[in-house]
Amino acid sequence: MTYHFQFRDVLAYWPSLLDGIAITLMLAVSGMAGGLLVGIVGAAARLYGPRPLRLLAVAYVEAIRNTPLLVQLFLVFFGLPQVGVRLDAPVAAIATLIVNVGAYATEIVRAGLQAIPRTQLEAGHALGLSGIQVFRHIVLVPALRMMFPALASQFTLLLLATSVVSFISVEDLFHTASIIESRTFRDFEVYTVIGVVYLAMALACRGGFALLYRLAFGRR
């Protein structure tokens, strides 16, 4: 029995696909933004905080990095209500993503700040600059330049990883795929189309970030 490809059936659902794309992007952007803030706080705690705070930061990072995102999601959405914290699916999804990205961002920001050699700081102080001035003029830009590629690739990874939220019924792109599949039964076409869409988004991100990097940090 031969199989006839029918992409048209799937592509007819393009409004749903667009909705799914929008949700996915929203999840990724809010996850990244929140995660970056958490990362900055975490890195600061890790580098400059008192010992208990530093240990807490380390524990947080290690706990997140050594457990799967799916399990974290289930813990937040299914587990927390048991201890009194009841979150809607979209809120649970974003919260989990922020906490997840936050751990990776902590490490990235920490590495970026630590990459500035002590000798640079000493030179700054020796010239009579204050702590804040040293940070702003000597540390910040090189550190950002250092962190940018890692953060950019983290965003792309996040964009693809948001697909797990479909399993707590958040209507992202992957969830849309299941809906279309249940209506058309065109499994192969559905997942091919979804794959292409994700790929297009990922490539667009990569290209966009590369351009941004060149504009912001390019050689004069």
Next chain:
Amino acid sequence: MALVEIADVTKRFGPLTVLDGISLEVERGEIIAIIGRSGSGKSTLLRCINGLEPIQSGRIVVDGVTVNDPKTDLRRLRQRVGIVFQSYNLFPHLSVARNITLAPTVAKGMPEREALELARDVLRRVGLEDKLSAYPDQLSGGQQQRVAIARSLAMQPTLMLFDEITSALDPELTGEVIKVLEDMARSGMTMLLVTHEMGFARRFGSRVVFMHAGRIHEQGPAADTLARPRTAELEAFLGAVLH
């Protein structure tokens, strides 16, 4: 027939012409010291001789084999031309013995036992027979360079190329390497050296070739040319180097 025939060779790196119509012949047993400022093309010339760098025009023939012919099997040519680099380039993950026996066993199919004997032999020639099972990072710069020389000798080449082999060494370590070069010279090996070691050039060199701006500016018998330079550029160069 000369061992090395370089005829009207031109080499460019993009817009930059590094070798500009070089012609040179080297007879068997000759020891040629190639001297000149950085950027004069000396190292590039050496690297063209064993095919590490391609040339844009001209011809290089080594022991009857045309190096720049695309049909030439460079691999087999390189088994007959030894080259020692400024940064030794020993294989850090292999012992001294294995560094030396690798090419003879793998490329020439020599049996392990014979190769090991050969390794002992060449190490004796460079004065390091007790370092057979040592690793490169356990050796000093001078010792590593001598192992590099031994490694090339193990392939029993007809021609040896040396690319500033003492330039990266601390002064007190160059003596041991020069001694190896002197032994090699006495044994009749054909040697082309890009070098700053004027003492060695004067004592053992048959000819000195002075390169300037990609051309052979002056050449002649070693001791003579170094003592009585005919061109202003060579005189200036020697003045700067020998002060």
Next chain:
Amino acid sequence: MIRSFAWIDVLFLVSALRWTLALTAAACVGGGLIGAIVALLRFSRLAPLALLGAMYTQLVQGTPLLVWIFGLYFGLAIFGFPVDAWTAAVAALSVYAGAFLGEIWRGALAAIPKTQWEAGASLGLGFGHQLRYVIAPQALRIATPPTVGFLVQLIKDTSLASTIGFVELTREGQTTTAATFQPFAVYLTVAALYFVLCFPLTEWSRRLERRLHGAR
């Protein structure tokens, strides 16, 4: 009949770990094979081969693992090649791992200085011999820390096999939750089990990294 979350359930969860490990091991073999091929392709001097390797890497790294899992499990079935959850999961994980491992190993090969290639070539060694005796052994040392680090990622990714019904640790967690109605305790235990598996590897990778860069 709801039962309470007891030690027996913890034991069930621990036994499900076997399948997590089995998936990881199988994906290592499959992914390792693909990764080696991809790394060599991308390192090849023939442009079409290098391009093939690059395109594979871009494709796989630009699509979610879930798409591969679902695509292979449901998509192939429609074609008339029904695959069971294990096969689909292993295949998807292998494809995924192959791209990332290929990238890591290509990077390690590229990190070996050109002078090592030249030294080998100058002694009369061909490309194959150079790769086998001089370059690859050195690249192996450089590749080990990131490879171990990726292993951790792979273990975590096996959790996605639960979505097509394969009974590894996460799936067992879902089943246990349904039976005990204690999602918090259950998923916390599941997370702890993954942690016990992953953390030692993460630490080992860090130690290898330090030894590699501190040794000089």
